[in-house]
Every structure is written in C-alpha cells, then in structure tokens.
Amino acid sequence: MNSYEDYTKLFDALSHPMRVKIVGILAGGRKYVSELAKELEMSRPLLYMHLKKLEGASLVVDSYEISETGKTMRFFELKPFDIHLSPSTLQDLAATIPIDAQKSK
Amino acid sequence: MNSYEDYTKLFDALSHPMRVKIVGILAGGRKYVSELAKELEMSRPLLYMHLKKLEGASLVVDSYEISETGKTMRFFELKPFDIHLSPSTLQDLAATIPIDAQKSK
C-alpha cells in the first residue's frame, strides 16, 4: 500500500456489499469463477465486473488451472492485507492528497 | 458500528479522495463550512454533498454556533473511530450479508 489512490481504490472496492461478500468467501479459500457465481447466485458478467474491481484494488489475484476433466478454471484468491483506520492514519493519508484530486476510475 | 450497511457506507464515504482529505483536515480540529470550502477550494454545494456522505457514514457530526460578529456558523467535527481490516474481520462481516444484498444509497 502506497498512494492515496491505492486507498481510495480499496475503499471503493469494499463499498459494495457483494464485493465484501466475495472477499469473505475467498477468506475461506480460493474459488474459481463459475463456482463463485453459483454460490453468489450471480451472473458471470456481473461477477467479472466485481472481481475486476477487487483485483484493481489488489485485494485478490487470479490464476488458471486445468481441472482433472480438462476444463480451464480461473481461480481467485485473497491477498493478505491488514489495514488500520483511525483519525490519525487518515490524517497522514490525507496529507498526501492534492487539492485538485479527483476520483480515480 | 453494527451492520454491514454501516461498513459499506463507511467505505463508500472514504472512496473519494476529497472526502478523505476532509476527514484529514477535521482530524486537526473542527471547521465551519465556508472555512472548509475555502481551504479545499471547493464550491459549497459540492462540499455539502461530500459532508452529507461523511455524516451519513457517521464519520462527522455538525453543530451550529453564532460567531462574535453575529454570523451563524455550521461546524463539522470528526467522530472517533478505529477500524481494523483484515481477511478475518471481513470474513465475519461478510457472513452477515444476504445473498441478494444491493448497494444502500
């Protein structure tokens, strides 16, 4: 974790309950996309959108594997993180934010 | 802090750099609206929008005071908070999120 953009991306990633839910599931171990979609009762296009945000925030990483039955599977797993939020930590972070900062997309 | 909605509101509030900046400034002491707008070089309507989000996330509270020159001033100050984010804490939080949860507006 370095810049304030990293932090706003992280907060943005965790601002949607389904993405927090995805993180919670992955905290119990890696899953492949179709498996996750079934568990979340969510369409894959929508799930991909959420996973992309989580990956953009460096909360998850993906890797490919071929199953015993020959299917390509894309696994997602959680990256370790440990973040402390308090007035003091946010004050330090805020000090690095320029006055004309916009939301990073 | 109780429900997952409280947390997603908090993350949403911190997902914009200017709101983190506002929190950082208020960590140094309370400010009234016009004072903040000047320091942030931001229009008051836009600042109000950001402050409303921060207040909705229970990060700040407001109070009114009459200045020595008779002007009504609306002060904002930071509420204390201390949040720890890790796979384990998010796993606990995620367990409370229903499968059909949508973003709370």
Next chain:
DNA sequence: TTCATATGTAATAATTATATTACATATGAA
C-alpha cells in the same frame, strides 16, 4: 443602503457504476 460573509437548496449536466442480455470459444463425457 451596500458590502462582505455566513447559511441553504433546487435544477441540471456530466460522468461512473451497476446490471442484464446475447453472443462466442473450448473441453470431455454421454
């Protein structure tokens, strides 16, 4: 009265985010 400094908000524009539908490829099993 006019000016400067507070407050507040309604209306709109512009941009992003969220969600769905409809495609497409590839593999192994039946």
Next chain:
DNA sequence: TTCATATGTAATATAATTATTACATATGAA
C-alpha cells in the same frame, strides 16, 4: 453429435454519483 461445464466479452439499459450554476435568506459593518 449433443450435452454440460468451463471460459470470455460486446452491447445496452438503468441507476447513482459527482459537479456546476443559479438562486435565496440572514447578519453586522461600512
């Protein structure tokens, strides 16, 4: 060949967020 299960994405629709402009009120000082 057909089916089930993986993958991926393009196009579109809907909704929410972000940002600006234009108002309005109130106070005390000049």
